[in-house]
Structures are given as C-alpha cells and as structure tokens.
Amino acid sequence: MSYFLIFISAAIVNNYVLSAFLGICPFVGVSKKIGPALSMGMATTFVMTLTAAVAWLINKYILIGLNLQFLQIVSFILVIASLVQLVEMFVRKASKPLYDALGIFLPLITTNCAILGVALFLVMKEYNFLESVVFGFSAGAGFTLAIIIMAGIREELELADVPQHFRGAPITMIVAGCLALAFMGFAGLI
Amino acid sequence: MDYTSLIYAILSMGGMGLLFSVAISIANKKLHVEEDPKIGLIADLLPGANCGSCGYAGCANFAENLTTGKAQLASCPVCGVDAQNKIAQILGVVVEAGVRKVAVLMCQGGEGSVKQKADYVGIQSCIGATFAAGGERACSYGCMGMGDCVAACPFDAIHMAGNGLPVVDRVKCTGCGNCVTACPRNIIELHPINRHVFVLCKNLDSGKNARAVCKNACIACGICEKAVNGEGFKVLNNLAVVDYAVYTKELVLPTEKCPTKSIVIVGDADEV
Numbered sequence: 001m002s003y004f005l006i007f008i009s010a011a012i013v014n015n016y017v018l019s020a021f022l023g024i025c026p027f028v029g030v031s032k033k034i035g036p037a038l039s040m041g042m043a044t045t046f047v048m049t050l051t052a053a054v055a056w057l058i059n060k061y062i063l064i065g066l067n068l069q070f071l072q073i074v075s076f077i078l079v080i081a082s083l084v085q086l087v088e089m090f091v092r093k094a095s096k097p098l099y100d101a102l103g104i105f106l107p108l109i110t111t112n113c114a115i116l117g118v119a120l121f122l123v124m125k126e127y128n129f130l131e132s133v134v135f136g137f138s139a140g141a142g143f144t145l146a147i148i149i150m151a152g153i154r155e156e157l158e159l160a161d162v163p164q165h166f167r168g169a170p171i172t173m174i175v176a177g178c179l180a181l182a183f184m185g186f187a188g189l190i
Numbered sequence: 191m192d193y194t195s196l197i198y199a200i201l202s203m204g205g206m207g208l209l210f211s212v213a214i215s216i217a218n219k220k221l222h223v224e225e226d227p228k229i230g231l232i233a234d235l236l237p238g239a240n241c242g243s244c245g246y247a248g249c250a251n252f253a254e255n256l257t258t259g260k261a262q263l264a265s266c267p268v269c270g271v272d273a274q275n276k277i278a279q280i281l282g283v284v285v286e287a288g289v290r291k292v293a294v295l296m297c298q299g300g301e302g303s304v305k306q307k308a309d310y311v312g313i314q315s316c317i318g319a320t321f322a323a324g325g326e327r328a329c330s331y332g333c334m335g336m337g338d339c340v341a342a343c344p345f346d347a348i349h350m351a352g353n354g355l356p357v358v359d360r361v362k363c364t365g366c367g368n369c370v371t372a373c374p375r376n377i378i379e380l381h382p383i384n385r386h387v388f389v390l391c392k393n394l395d396s397g398k399n400a401r402a403v404c405k406n407a408c409i410a411c412g413i414c415e416k417a418v419n420g421e422g423f424k425v426l427n428n429l430a431v432v433d434y435a436v437y438t439k440e441l442v443l444p445t446e447k448c449p450t451k452s453i454v455i456v457g458d459a460d461e462v
C-alpha cells in the first residue's frame with residue numbers, strides 16, 4: 001500500500017511541475033506538441049528512476065558510510081549528468097527525428113531541477129531502496145502527466161482566438177497557472 | 191582537523207567520476223552514430239556566431255541542413271565569399287556571386303538636428319521608450335538613440351556616436367540583420383555595399399511638419415527629382431526615395447542640391 005501512496009503523492013498530490021514548481025523549463029519549452037512532450041516525459045522519467053536508484057545507493061553506501069553528506073549535491077549532479085549523457089546517446093542512436101525534436105532540452109535534463117529534487121527528496125524522506133525507485137518513477141510519471149496535459153491544451157490553443165498580445169509565452173504561463181490551481185484540488189488527498 | 195574525510199571525499203568522488211566516465215565512454219562506442227563528415231567541415235567554415243539569420247538553430251544545425259540539401263547556402267548572410275566558395279566545394283554546388291549587404295541607418299536625427307520634445311528617464315532601451323510616448327526626440331519616425339541595435343549586434347559593428355546616433359562599421363558589418371529586427375522604428379535597412387546614395391530620412395509627414403522636428407528631414411520638395419529628370423529619385427508619400435533599379439553615379443548629384451542635406455553619400459565608393 002505504501003508504494004501506491006508514494007506514487008499518488010509524487011505523481012499527483014505533490015506533482016513536481018504543478019505543485020512544487022520544479023522542471024518548469026522543459027514543461028514550457030517542449031510542450032508544443034503531444035508527441036515530443038510524451039518523449040520528453042519518458043526521457044525524464046527514465047533519468048529520474050535511474051537517478052533515484054543510483055542516488056540512493058551512493059547516499060547509503062558512500063556518503064553516509066564514509067560520513068561525507070556534504071558531498072550530496074555534487075555527487076548527485078555527477079550521477080544525473082552521466083545518466084543524461086547516456087540517454088542522449090541512446091535517443092540519438094534510436095531516433096534521429098526525436099533527437100531533433102527534443103533539441104537543446106535533452107541535454108538540459110541535466111540541469112532540470114526536478115531530477116536533483118528527486119535525489120534530494122528521497123534522502124530527506126528516508127526511503128528504502130525500493131521506495132526510492134518507486135518515488136523516482138512516480139515523480140517522472142507526474143512530470144509526464146503535467147507536460148502532456150499542457151501539450152494537449154497548447155495544441156487546442158493553436159486554434160483558439162487568443163488576443164494578439166497574449167499569444168505564445170503569455171498564454172502558456174496563464175494556462176500553467178490555471179493547471180497549478182486545478183492541481184491544488186488534490187492537496188490534502190493524502 | 192580530520193584528514194580522513196578529506197581523503198575519503200577525494201577518493202569517493204574521483205572513483206565515481208572514473209566509473210561514470212568509463213561507463214559513458216563504453217556507451218559512446220556502442221551507441222556511436224555515423225555522422226556525415228561534411229557537417230563538421232562545413233560547421234568549421236561557417237562564422238560560428240550562431241546569430242540565427244539563416245533561420246536555423248545555430249551554425250551547426252545550418253551545416254547539417256546544408257548537407258541534406260534542405261538549406262540554401264545563400265541564407266547565411268554572414269559568410270564571406272571565401273568561406274562560401276569553400277563550402278560550395280564541399281557540397282559540390284556552384285555558388286552564385288552575391289554582393290555583400292550592410293546595415294544602413296536611415297536617419298540623421300541626432301543631437302543638434304532633431305528637436306527634443308521631452309526628457310526621458312525610463313528604461314534605456316528603444317523598445318521601452320516606444321511604450322513611453324516614443325522617447326525624447328520629437329520625430330516619431332526617426333532614431334530614438336538608445337542603442338537597441340548596438341546591443342543586438344553580435345559582431346561589434348554598431349556603436350553609438352557622440353551625437354546620439356548609431357554608426358555602422360561597414361567593414362565589420364556582416365549583414366546578419368539582427369539590428370534590423372531590433373529597431374522598433376524599422377529605420378535600419380540592409381543595402382548592398384555598392385550602394386552609396388541614400389535618402390537618410392523616413393519621415394512621412396508633410397514637408398512643413400517634418401522640417402519642424404528635424405533639420406535634416408526630407409521635406410519632399412522634389413529638387414532631387416528635378417535634378418535628375420525623374421530618373422532615379424522619386425517623391426512618394428512625402429518622402430524622396432532612390433530608385434536603385436536605375437542606380438548610377440549620376441545620383442550623387444542631388445546630394446549637394448538637397449536643401450536639408452537629407453540625401454547623403456554613405457561609405458567610400460572604392461569599398462567592396
């Protein structure tokens with residue numbers, strides 16, 4: 001049951017984008033179309049899940065074991081950067097169009113604060129290994145959910161009669177705000 | 191002080207770094223993608239300023255699209271003739287010789303020419319001043335003098351002169367057009383470098399009103415049109431324009447006859 005609770009908590013109630021406001025950059029940058037948005041969400045989920053696993057191991061056996069907690073952020077960033085490199089190579093190999101569609105946002109997953117957030121939160125919440133992995137995956141699923149909802153709305157917005165001065169970035173910000181308000185409805189669920 | 195934690199820190203971080211770098215280098219070998227070697231060669235020849243004038247996301251992306259034939263070499267306005275020829279050789283295409291374009295400021299309303307209508311104390315940016323009643327100069331067509339174009343130039347080719355007007359360095363200017371986009375008054379234009387005669391005014395008000403705000407405004411008197419018998423100069427919408435289709439050296443003539451000195455020779459006739 002607790003895994004389920006972790007999932008609901010990380011994916012919906014404390015959604016990384018819409019409640020914690022982490023990872024806004026790709027959320028706005030790659031949410032023009034559902035296709036690339038889904039891929040971005042999956043890439044981020046992959047990195048988050050692996051980061052959670054590796055970060056937990058490093059934290060438990062190296063940082064706590066050797067009493068080096070002050071190296072937490074540095075070592076987590078090292079993990080994230082390496083994983084993103086792997087994902088980038090993989091995506092480039094697997095699908096060139098996807099690589100082009102994600103563009104600069106793919107290497108920028110490295111600096112996506114949502115991923116560092118996962119690593120830091122799982123230490124803070126003192127999860128065990130499996131819980132950490134579930135937590136990382138759920139956070140990624142939440143990110144994917146948010147970015148797909150956003151992409152769906154923005155695809156519709158393309159056809160909407162938006163006042164000229166609100167077109168592009170401004171209306172996107174307003175929509176993101178409305179979405180965050182909607183997600184506030186989940187607060188207190190757990 | 192406890193040196194063991196220092197040693198542990200160095201060892202553990204070094205170890206992790208080593209581990210990850212080995213993993214990545216193995217992955218790099220396994221997941222290596224064959225890239226067209228032309229892309230690298232072309233990218234080296236391109237200016238590398240990533241100005242975006244070609245419409246692609248940076249020079250590397252442009253190079254990639256060149257090799258696949260999606261992009262045209264001519265869409266890079268920055269590339270010199272030399273580099274263009276080399277790239278064309280790599281691509282195996284013939285490049286059409288084009289004339290280099292440079293930016294020209296179509297306004298002479300600097301300090302001492304244009305009237306001041308107010309003191310502007312807002313954000314020092316032309317875009318900002320546009321929203322605040324158009325800055326401090328009285329002419330609503332001319333330069334506002336806050337240097338948005340200077341800031342937009344990636345090649346250090348525009349500088350503010352003492353009279354509050356930007357000056358284009360015609361040698362350094364690559365014609366990328368960033369200043370053209372940056373100017374909220376649309377008074378910077380790209381012209382081939384072999385054009386030297388310009389009507390440096392964009393004021394469409396009647397002669398009297400234009401003269402009232404600026405000493406060097408075109409007052410649409412038509413003297414230039416008469417001086418060349420209508421061949422090359424035309425007065426349209428209260429503004430004299432040069433007809434570059436019949437551009438000849440003769441057009442240099444009205445520069446002396448223009449009563450407000452709004453027709454000007456820009457640059458050196460010998461420059462290329």
